[in-house]
Amino acid sequence: MSIRHALLALLSEGPKYGLQLRQEFESRTGEVWPLNVGQVYTTLQRLERDGLVESEGSGGGGPQNVFTITPTGSDELNEWLRTPPDVVPPPRDELVIKLLVAMRVPGVDLPELLQVHRRHLVQAMQEYTHLKGEIAEGEVELSLVVDSELFRLEAIVRWLDTADARLKRLPARTASQDPTSAPRVGRKIAWVRR
């Protein structure tokens, strides 16, 4: 999460005090990303240094200063809003690695292993959904954050379901039957991500 751009977004509504910016940042992001005071003020100082905001007040970029976004700051904000996020997944997804490893470990009950992870994920989804059930109608920001988490977790559950079905279709095979396939997978994925 870019604190820098979140602060620019808050300032795009009009000039604000440092303290006010910190409070609004916390309430807008559903208090999911609490900030420490220092982070807000150092970020504001850097924004001022880069000409993206201007401040008036007793100086020092502190809570008593009033901050205003500059035209350059507005351009920077609009540019950031339209920049696609990095969709390339982390180079090693832990759960994928665990399954690939488990396929080579003799005696591992793969459906049972997948179920352990499925249960853990669905339990986490129940907790988020429980939270969603308690969110008041007007708190749309928090709903959006919770939805995003739910879709992320659901995607992993669906991957587990598909893995389960895929493995069920395979003829029974023993571990380490095909020791060369792992490096091949690595090379092919690297090619796709290039």
Added chain:
Amino acid sequence: MSAAIELRQVSKVYGSGPTEVHALREVDLSVQGGELVAVMGPSGSGKSTLLTIAGTLEEPTSGDVFIAGHELAGLSRNDRARVRRRSIGYVFQDYNLLAGLTAVENVALPLELDGVRIKAARAAAMEVLAMLGLAERATRYPDELSGGESQRVAIARAVVGERRLLLADEPTGALDSLSGETVMRMLRLASQNGVAGVVVTHDAQMASWADRVVFLRDGRVVDQTAPSAGPESLLAPGTTK
């Protein structure tokens, strides 16, 4: 208090000999009034069979089914039909509303069929529709309702009167995410009012509205989630999910 529905060691076998299919194997499941349980599993895992047996539409090959403490095997065919009519409500993926009746008439119908006078039945139907936020749509016909509204009418019909067991088969399968969410909120509301709900779904987001998620695989209950720790655990510092 006895469970609203209890399955003890229920098995169901279709066919015989080399073609026999074990749809359910020694399933135990108990759901209390006020509890919403989701049953998840891949196609062919036995979800729908479990629901038809819980709904007394089919008999198990072995094992026992209890509705509100009454063992079904001991009941005559007529008594079983009465239990089905008075105690159990069904919700299907495609709503199954009668096109020639308004929303409130659809909801009142099961009560009227059971001998309740029209005026009292309509009043009870209006009350449930209002609880589900549909009071203003009560006089609309099914083709004037959206998918989400139709499914909420179907839920109202399933819980009207004294019904204490609601069985739903993929109730959000034909709906977009937000309409599906509204339907799950309504099922949850019905359960909070004392109804025991069993929802069969393959959709993890919909299942996560339940108090408990039961996982079926190859006809067996292989796992279930623990009761929710509550949303506080998500926000506590230092916890990772």
